[in-house]
């Protein structure tokens with residue numbers, strides 16, 4: 001029998017909470033131990049529609065199931081009154097290879113697992129005092145990243161900068177103030193966000209770097225999660241070269257698709273620069289932040305182990321609660 005679960009049910013029952021963060025953290029730990037098989041991302045372009053379908057997957061030794069995510073980005077869909085992003089996750093039995101579940105999440109589980117990765121980065125790298133947090137962007141991940149940070153650190157204010165209209169920015173302020181009980185301050189520039197915050201999360205699809213190394217200050221942690229493709233870049237390459245601890249989710253991916261790609265290209269870091277994957281902190285191979293004055297950075301590009309961990313979590317909850325329909 002195959003369990004098919006709708007987006008509505010997933011929205012209602014799968015939360016970004018500490019337990020979800022722990023699951024994603026465990027995925028990074030297994031990756032670091034060499035227990036995960038993560039094939040390269042498969043990208044199927046549909047050029048005449050300015051579109052692509054991306055496939056991410058991972059098998060983690062010892063888990064009863066594995067997952068494959070098929071995510072579509074059809075960027076001309078809004079012209080037809082349709083959303084540009086859609087997708088689903090497929091859960092497969094790791095003993096028999098049989099299909100077990102289809103999670104029609106339309107990207108929601110990706111938002112949750114990406115927020116969770118931000119929480120893992122903050123847990124090991126952010127300073128203890130994150131009362132003044134900052135975020136660049138005011139979209140979906142600007143919300144999920146701050147929700148995730150609030151699980152790990154006590155935040156009082158969020159200083160936010162984005163390129164949106166006042167309406168969109170107001171909606172961000174309203175949502176975060178209501179949900180997290182924080183004060184949201186609309187900043188006049190990215191520079192203000194960086195200079196006034198002890199942690200900054202960048203969450204944009206920018207193709208031009210907007211965060212400069214000259215603005216770094218002692219104690220700052222930056223998580224950069226917007227760049228997940230070759231053409232994207234949020235941070236000046238020099239930022240990666242200027243920090244005390246440089247981290248990422250998966251080195252092979254970050255150096256190809258993330259901020260580490262542009263940092264290498266600009267010569268700010270080299271193949272010899274120490275770069276630590278999140279799993280190394282989780283497994284205690286690296287202590288993470290040891291000094292409140294250190295400047296730290298984590299580049300997130302999104303790894304298949306996160307998708308497998310969140311899919312298995314969602315599937316288990318769906319089984320337990322009898323969500324969706326069974327077919328077969």
Ligand SMILES: NC(=O)c1ccc[n+]([C@@H]2O[C@H](COP(=O)([O-])OP(=O)(O)OC[C@H]3O[C@@H](n4cnc5c(N)ncnc54)[C@H](O)[C@@H]3O)[C@@H](O)[C@H]2O)c1
Pocket residue numbers: 110111114136137138139140141142161162163164203204205206210225226227228232300301302303
């Ligand atoms: N690393 C991962 O695992 C992962 C996972 C999901 C999404 N992403 C990427 O994260 C990015 C954000 O995703 P989202 O769903 O939040 O997008 P979104 O469209 O909901 O929000 C993007 C926000 O960025 C702002 N923005 C764009 N360019 C800017 C700039 N130069 N300066 C300031 N603000 C700017 C926009 O105004 C908007 O508020 C995308 O690039 C997406 O592909 C990465």
